[in-house]
Amino acid sequence: MQSRTLFGSYYPVVSIVHKLNPIIKLINFLICIITLILTNNLYINIFMFILTIIMMFLSYVPIRFYFKTFYFLRYIYLIIVFVCYYLNINLTDTLVYILKLITIIEYLKIFSYTTSPSETIYAIEKTLSPFNFLYLPLNKIAIKINNILRYIPNLETSKQKILKSLSSRGLDYYHTNIIKKIYITLKIRKNLFLVNKDKNKEIYLCSKYRLYNAKKYRTNYRTNKIGFYDIVFITFHLLIIISYIKIRGIL
Amino acid sequence: MKKSILKYRYNEDLEFNVEKPQIITILGNSNNRILNNLLWNNKKGNIFVDEIEVNDANFYKYHQDVSFILYKQLNIFIGETVSDEIAFGLESLGISRNDIHEIITREARIFNLTDKLEKDPNSLGSNDKALVKILSAMIINPKIIVLENILSELDYEDYEKIKKIFNEYIKKGGTIINITNNVEEALIGSRTIVVCDMKVVCDDKTAKVMTEEKLLKRLGIGLPFIIELNKYLIDYALIDKYYMDYGKMVKEIWK
Amino acid sequence: MEIKFDRVSLVINPYTPLEKTILNSVSFEIKETGIYSFLGKSNSGKTAIGELINALISPTNGKVYIGKFINDGRKIRKINRLRLSAGYVFKNPYDMFIESTVRKEIECGMKYFKYKLKDKNFRAKDALKLVGLDETFLNMNPRKLNLRDAKKVAIACILIFNPEIIILDEPTIGLNNKDKTDLERLLKLLKNRYGKTIIILSKDTNFCFKTSDYFYLMEKTRIITHGDKTLLKDEEILKAIGLEVPHIVKFSNEVRRQGHKLHDYINILDLIKGVYRDAK
Numbered sequence: 001m002q003s004r005t006l007f008g009s010y011y012p013v014v015s016i017v018h019k020l021n022p023i024i025k026l027i028n029f030l031i032c033i034i035t036l037i038l039t040n041n042l043y044i045n046i047f048m049f050i051l052t053i054i055m056m057f058l059s060y061v062p063i064r065f066y067f068k069t070f071y072f073l074r075y076i077y078l079i080i081v082f083v084c085y086y087l088n089i090n091l092t093d094t095l096v097y098i099l100k101l102i103t104i105i106e107y108l109k110i111f112s113y114t115t116s117p118s119e120t121i122y123a124i125e126k127t128l129s130p131f132n133f134l135y136l137p138l139n140k141i142a143i144k145i146n147n148i149l150r151y152i153p154n155l156e157t158s159k160q161k162i163l164k165s166l167s168s169r170g171l172d173y174y175h176t177n178i179i180k181k182i183y184i185t186l187k188i189r190k191n192l193f194l195v196n197k198d199k200n201k202e203i204y205l206c207s208k209y210r211l212y213n214a215k216k217y218r219t220n221y222r223t224n225k226i227g228f229y230d231i232v233f234i235t236f237h238l239l240i241i242i243s244y245i246k247i248r249g250i251l
Numbered sequence: 252m253k254k255s256i257l258k259y260r261y262n263e264d265l266e267f268n269v270e271k272p273q274i275i276t277i278l279g280n281s282n283n284r285i286l287n288n289l290l291w292n293n294k295k296g297n298i299f300v301d302e303i304e305v306n307d308a309n310f311y312k313y314h315q316d317v318s319f320i321l322y323k324q325l326n327i328f329i330g331e332t333v334s335d336e337i338a339f340g341l342e343s344l345g346i347s348r349n350d351i352h353e354i355i356t357r358e359a360r361i362f363n364l365t366d367k368l369e370k371d372p373n374s375l376g377s378n379d380k381a382l383v384k385i386l387s388a389m390i391i392n393p394k395i396i397v398l399e400n401i402l403s404e405l406d407y408e409d410y411e412k413i414k415k416i417f418n419e420y421i422k423k424g425g426t427i428i429n430i431t432n433n434v435e436e437a438l439i440g441s442r443t444i445v446v447c448d449m450k451v452v453c454d455d456k457t458a459k460v461m462t463e464e465k466l467l468k469r470l471g472i473g474l475p476f477i478i479e480l481n482k483y484l485i486d487y488a489l490i491d492k493y494y495m496d497y498g499k500m501v502k503e504i505w506k
Numbered sequence: 507m508e509i510k511f512d513r514v515s516l517v518i519n520p521y522t523p524l525e526k527t528i529l530n531s532v533s534f535e536i537k538e539t540g541i542y543s544f545l546g547k548s549n550s551g552k553t554a555i556g557e558l559i560n561a562l563i564s565p566t567n568g569k570v571y572i573g574k575f576i577n578d579g580r581k582i583r584k585i586n587r588l589r590l591s592a593g594y595v596f597k598n599p600y601d602m603f604i605e606s607t608v609r610k611e612i613e614c615g616m617k618y619f620k621y622k623l624k625d626k627n628f629r630a631k632d633a634l635k636l637v638g639l640d641e642t643f644l645n646m647n648p649r650k651l652n653l654r655d656a657k658k659v660a661i662a663c664i665l666i667f668n669p670e671i672i673i674l675d676e677p678t679i680g681l682n683n684k685d686k687t688d689l690e691r692l693l694k695l696l697k698n699r700y701g702k703t704i705i706i707l708s709k710d711t712n713f714c715f716k717t718s719d720y721f722y723l724m725e726k727t728r729i730i731t732h733g734d735k736t737l738l739k740d741e742e743i744l745k746a747i748g749l750e751v752p753h754i755v756k757f758s759n760e761v762r763r764q765g766h767k768l769h770d771y772i773n774i775l776d777l778i779k780g781v782y783r784d785a786k
Contacts (some may be wrong), residue, residue, distance in 0.1 A: 012371045013523045116331040170618030211343040221338040283652035376549030407750040473683030476753040483778045497760040
């Protein structure tokens with residue numbers, strides 16, 4: 001419960017962004033990243049930034065969770081400003097670089113708060129399925145991404161449990177000096193690895209007992225229709241691509 | 252000749268055979284090792300389901316026929332909401348979306364979990380977690396369900412409800428094996444197996460096993476309260492046979 | 507040591523859609539040594555009471571007094587001295603295990619408390635003997651034990667540093683009848699000979715009826731009532747909360763309902779003698 005702010009955690013609340021089709025969300029995310037990498041136009045970046053903020057408010061996740069990542073990375077943003085000043089890059093370009101970084105990180109957080117790991121796997125499998133003709137081991141890639149997405153919140157909950165257990169025996173991480181803190185971090189490194197290995201093995205066994213088989217056909221319970229808001233959001237994202245193409249003068 | 256549902260053999264001292272649908276309780280001090288063998292963790296012993304031996308090739312079908320609910324996995328959930336967790340097994344079987352929706356709403360009403368279907372399973376109490384696990388194992392309709400120490404996590408009202416659900420499940424042809432340390436749960440089932448140091452000591456109807464009080468006391472298992480009360484009253488010559496209902500027992504004592 | 511809860515409330519994830527109240531204005535006071543039980547269904551806030559006494563979490567409102575320590579959200583100085591006097595056994599024993607052998611696990615409790623223990627010769631195998639396990643368990647991996655042995659090792663981990671307050675969270679799940687009688691004898695020994703305060707958080711009314719002196723009944727997030735053993739003889743309250751009526755009480759109430767007289771007994775043997783005297 002305390003680890004809700006981490007990357008990869010799913011925040012179980014019902015909102016507009018939560019109900020979007022996960023394939024559409026993934027395509028929007030890819031459009032956002034590709035456009036932002038390719039362009040330096042100020043207007044496109046500001047438009048993308050405002051769109052991200054609107055999605056943040058529509059996702060009903062408390063805003064202070066998003067603000068915590070911003071606060072955590074504040075030094076990196078300041079370093080970028082100083083480097084740009086040192087290299088004599090002009091002001092609009094600096095602003096564009098910072099906006100790009102903030103937008104990508106916050107969009108990633110929106111995606112991870114509103115999409116559960118099983119929906120993400122479904123979206124990745126369906127998006128990569130046109131590439132089946134390449135005979136890549138798609139199932140194995142999907143399983144590996146699945147494990148990574150679940151591994152990080154599990155690591156945090158295991159760490160909280162171990163710290164609680166150590167506290168009740170006399171070594172409290174939050175109430176000691178810095179030397180003991182280093183000692184505790186070194187000591188629980190090995191235990192954390194073993195506990196998490198056990199837990200991941202139990203999760204694998206649990207899914208095996210519920211008849212999970214990567215090679216067989218699976219249906220999907222969550223309704224994945226395309227609704228009104230899906231069309232709204234994908235129009236906004238397609239507008240960005242169209243304006244980028246127009247600016248580059250290809251069309 | 253009827254087919255046997257499950258035949259389990261570890262060596263000549265430890266084997267049992269299930270031939271008709273019933274609830275079996277396994278008591279004793281080797282519960283952990285029996286469970287490891289049934290889970291096919293170290294591949295010792297022989298397991299026959301419907302008289303076909305289980306090996307690495309037909310292992311998937313073994314898990315379709317036999318469903319396990321373990322104490323260590325009570326806090327481990329695969330889905331992000333309760334309905335995802337319950338639907339996981341049905342999705343693996345390839346059942347269509349509308350059918351899954353119907354089955355979940357019907358079964359959740361029986362188990363009284365309708366208002367918790369959209370919650371995060373890690374935030375529920377231990378009683379509801381145990382109910383979710385039992386429901387997600389029963390919903391794929393296996394032939395045999397194996398429980399380990401789960402029924403002692405339930406509250407009293409849900410414990411009585413689960414007893415009725417299990418009795419209905421038996422009538423439809425399923426078997427339930429309850430591996431536990433709480434001897435009061437032996438009264439649910441019609442057959443009890445007592446195992447000590449990987450040897451079967453007793454394997455008989457529950458009523459007959461409960462007459463061997465010296466053996467059960469020596470193994471540390473003891474007797475349920477109502478059986479012990481009946482035994483003492485018979486020893487003191489106040490009643491002449493076993494009564495399971497307190498009202499009739501009291502009438503008989505003071506007649 | 508005295509324990510006092512003064513209108514304590516605990517809310518997790520406040521001001522978010524996932525807000526949940528665990529305790530709502532709970533107050534009680536424990537002054538003398540003895541065995542106290544908190545009975546209630548699951549999700550009624552029992553584990554939170556144990557964690558608040560051990561200062562693993564802090565309350566949103568109200569104060570918790572343990573001896574001369576106060577837990578109300580501010581930083582507690584010398585928190586290790588508090589944890590040395592109040593030991594908390596987790597409900598799931600596998601959550602408590604961090605080391606690779608049982609011997610290191612038990613001695614971990616002795617190593618980190620800087621304050622000197624009175625009896626330095628109390629070793630790991632003595633702690634295991636108190637709970638009924640022998641020396642062969644000292645070299646096993648605690649995560650690979652079965653539930654019965656794991657629960658006993660968890661209790662031994664707390665007994666090693668001799669706290670004055672012992673909090674047990676659901677101690678009877680997974681135990682045999684013989685283990686339950688051994689645990690009852692151990693708790694009574696700790697209370698009578700060593701003068702400790704023992705708090706049991708459980709929903710097993712049979713075990714608590716035999717063992718403890720004073721009861722607090724909890725439902726949803728509050729303490730409904732409290733009293734001594736006469737409280738558990740009232741079937742209506744227990745059924746309203748959702749707890750099981752103890753077997754002896756059910757039998758005694760049935761006897762009295764049919765018009766015969768019977769005293770109150772705790773043991774089954776005394777009950778049989780009483781029934782024999784009355785029926786002949």
